[in-house]
Amino acid sequence: MKLLVAVLAAALMTGAAPPAAAQDSSARAIVPHFTPQQAASFSKQMERDLAGRGARVAIVFRAGRMRDQLPEGIAYTHGAFWVYRDIQTADGQSLKGYAVYNLYAGDGKAWPKGESRLVQDFPLDFTRGSTVNDMAVIVPSPEMQRRILAVIDSPTYEKVHNPQYSLVANPWARKYQNCNNFMLNVIGSGIWETDNPAQITANLKAHYKPTVVKANGLVRFFGPLADQRLRTDDQDATIRTATYESMAVFMREHKLLQDAYIFNYEPRAASPPS
Template identity: 60%
Template sequence: GIGAAIVLALTPLAATPVLAQDSISTGAPSGHFSAEEVARFSKQIETNLAARGARVAIVFRAGRAREKLPKGIAYTHGAFWVYRDIQTDSGQTEPGYAVYNLYAGDGKALPSTASRLVQDFPYDFTSGSSVDDVAVIVPSPEVQRRLLAVIDSPIYAALHNPAYSLIANPLSPKYQNCNGFMLDVLAAAVWDITDRDQIRANLKANFKPTTVEAGPVTRLLAPLVTAGLKTDDHSGRLRTATYESLADFMRANGMLQAAYSVSFQR
């Protein structure tokens, strides 16, 4: 019957684009690590970045097990890690990494069709990982300098589009996810532009998004499965920004110092 057909049609969706991003909450633990392991892994990542002299890095986690992710997507949520003075709970100031995220609403305090910008910390970021590694992009020193200037300016918030989709098309202005937001910030920084239309035009000419495999029935029924998954900003195949496509773009345009993964040392 029709009901059974819908259930069958939705089955592949649950295993593909709906899991392309996981920017759902502020550090909601995945349960993959214990609290002690989260603390160790987040400190390991910080130490790795500091050893490379990274003032600004882009770090990616996988919020779902790899076998549940779409083909070609190994990580689901990315954020800027910025080395700076941080005020502790005791009121003291210590150097460390602050994490700058775009998070989607949880469907309660904020609709899942909307997002907000949140600054938290490495522990919060790492606790959301469902695998034993993260991916890291260290921009070139000049790009780090430019990114920091944008992050610390009103431009950063102005580039945020709160209309959220899990697989937002980074070449369309309609929706934005975490990786698409970081791409816009990167574009504003390296091209010294703030106009969204100009950013989009430059990205269309220079950036190649990652293709997400999804059949026509899956695309049609996607909004019925989760309000945060929309496909009307795509024409043809579904495409979104990922660690892989961001790293390729930065490598091809001389913006990259290093791109690699960091595995938890158990």
């Protein structure tokens, strides 16, 4: 942690403006990137792709911050479960589609910044929070999809949630969570068939290799010192966090993966047929 303090202090002394932190489980992008029509088109493209792969459960990641603000090796800032199921519309109809299961941090208005809540919304809500034209996708194996869905639909889903939020929560500790750590706990509950958060954390420490933030990315990664969501007392000299990249490697190495890929927005698909 001495290294972190030194790097941040140096940045402040040189007048560097601290940009946004990387693992930001915010409901919205900092800078709007898509028009409402483009966001709707992108979300539909993503849904069609997942449905074409037969994915009942997928893990989708977006970049809610510009890429030049992110450290090396980290391209996405928020992830959530996309689940294909019956959806009740406002007028009482039942339709088939993807529901999105998120962990969101507070904005200091709706609820405190240091607290997270579990929120179910929809693909359009997820997509319009992106600042770039691509999203990353993990499609678990069919058996893992079944297990993850069983956890989501059980009391375990709430039990493995820790509302104490940190932008850079350490997946080897239980003190804080961000969106990716929460998803790892849901996945871990499915893998090891337990609802014990302490056991899941111990198993992750034994089997999951987090992403390590390199020293040259610390200033960009750790962002505003005054941000209440920045808490690092669960870390040691090495800063560890969960990312799409390390989660995909973990699931591939343990044969829990059907596919992992980058999905790109196709602007032409946004135009209605003439």
